[in-house]
Amino acid sequence: MAKNKTQQYTSDDVREFIDVFADTDQKRADSLILLQILSDISGYTPKLWGTSIIGFGNYHYKYASGHEGDAPILGFSPRKSAFSLYIYSDTEKSRQLLADLGKFKMGKACIYVKKLSDINLSVLKELFLESIAHINFHYQIL
Template sequence: MADNQTKATEQSVEEYIAAIDDESRRKDCQALIKLMTKVTRQPAVMWGSSIVGFGSIHYQYESGREGDICLVGFASRKGDISVYGLRAAPNHEQLLASLGKTRSGKGCLYIRKLADIDMKVFETLIKEAVTAKGKA
């Protein structure tokens, strides 16, 4: 069975953020670090080369595949900020419906800029996801 490629690393979160060319995106990512640190009470850690993650949780699928992944995290991508780990919130669909201008993928939420979303709803979504994973 293949190893999980996304693991916590020693890479600098500050260097990752500083390398984001767009100043507005960089500020949004800094705001996400503050918010996710506050909610999870965990420091920001690089997972792989491009995900800023907070906390960790062990998972095991029915197939037997298992590993560790961040509770919640984000990555600055070309067009959006991808946010991970929010679908664990019991009422994530209702919260996503009132969040604002976003798109959803299989396992992540895409946000163009934080000004497009309701930050109180977003904080609730993060809190509920972390709580549902038993880490609050």
């Protein structure tokens, strides 16, 4: 079975990563806002996952196919083209909330947002809480 590419790394400093990885002042400022929101909502300290994901907490998943691994409960990456928000959004409540989120694009496993001013942060917080509830119900929190 293939090993997961995204592994938790705890030795690198998250704020230093943001200073280097985020390519604009706006992206750095938005990253610090996301750090605060996600820390407050999750109760977890941010950790680096892989080479570019800031994750909060972690859980173990196992699919029917046998594929399994660990992943952050919530996370984001300040990528060049847009923020990648790693959030579970396939519940009925999440789908309803997405209608009021603002300007974003959906990926298979994340939501893409160019800047935080494009979205409703109150709705984003509700999406984060829904994601935490879903993961707590379905998976083993580590």
